[in-house]
Amino acid sequence: MTSRLRNASGFALVLALLLLWEVSARLGWVASPNWPPFTAVVAALARDVMTGEIPLLVGGTLWRMAAGLFAGGVAGVVLGLAFALLPFVARLFAPIVELLRPIPVPAVIPPLVLFLGLDDTMKVTVVALTVFFPVLTNTVQGVRAVEADALAMGRTFGIGALRRALFIVLPASLPYILAGFRIALALALVVAVVAEMIAGEQGVGHYLVMMQFAGRAEEIYATVLLLGMLGYALNRGFLLAERRMIHWWFALGRQSDA
Numbered sequence: 001m002t003s004r005l006r007n008a009s010g011f012a013l014v015l016a017l018l019l020l021w022e023v024s025a026r027l028g029w030v031a032s033p034n035w036p037p038f039t040a041v042v043a044a045l046a047r048d049v050m051t052g053e054i055p056l057l058v059g060g061t062l063w064r065m066a067a068g069l070f071a072g073g074v075a076g077v078v079l080g081l082a083f084a085l086l087p088f089v090a091r092l093f094a095p096i097v098e099l100l101r102p103i104p105v106p107a108v109i110p111p112l113v114l115f116l117g118l119d120d121t122m123k124v125t126v127v128a129l130t131v132f133f134p135v136l137t138n139t140v141q142g143v144r145a146v147e148a149d150a151l152a153m154g155r156t157f158g159i160g161a162l163r164r165a166l167f168i169v170l171p172a173s174l175p176y177i178l179a180g181f182r183i184a185l186a187l188a189l190v191v192a193v194v195a196e197m198i199a200g201e202q203g204v205g206h207y208l209v210m211m212q213f214a215g216r217a218e219e220i221y222a223t224v225l226l227l228g229m230l231g232y233a234l235n236r237g238f239l240l241a242e243r244r245m246i247h248w249w250f251a252l253g254r255q256s257d258a
Helices: 003-026 038-051 053-085 087-100 105-116 120-144 148-156 161-198 203-214 217-245 247-251
Strands: none
Touching (some): 003 038, 053 120, 053 161, 053 203, 087 120, 105 120, 105 161, 161 217, 217 247
């Protein structure tokens, strides 16, 4: 089965599920006033987009997500390189990392609210903490996967440790690092919305909570549908950028290794 046929099969299943949604609501298969037809949800989404309310909310959420993704990603890459290249750094910070990693994100939000308030700083920090761990883990794995011959050649030519890290280790680890960013991208969107739902007065998450209190089911489903499409678009865009950045890796047919 070709890749195009597999994609067509996936989209066909999505269309079938949406059709089932529409039929189940129209024929009353789901006995609930809060199960609107799919067409009504699409109409509500179009209406909110035309008014400009949803684009403004989505823009704010994406900004907070991007800021946290950048901050947490950079920190994860830097500390991951230090962990893999400097054993004393790993011995010093690894216990702290392992202590913080299992803490659920919703449990982190209340103390951060007390410490940072309800502004964007808190939400960006929550996203950054979420992004940090997958990027850190993948960076460490990527550095460990660098071929010893490449490092030995760098030493033979008298390249210093810092330059070896920047010009040999980092490029060779890039497929693993980007794999970590791809995982973190989806998590960043989820956590940004959750943070807005728990503590905030703006963004898509806060809008969802307000629609819940108002009992406006069509707007709730429309927003969830929009988030799904947004997540899909972000993932596809990242895949395209990834193929351009590490085209040599895909040319070797090694994408599954990362």
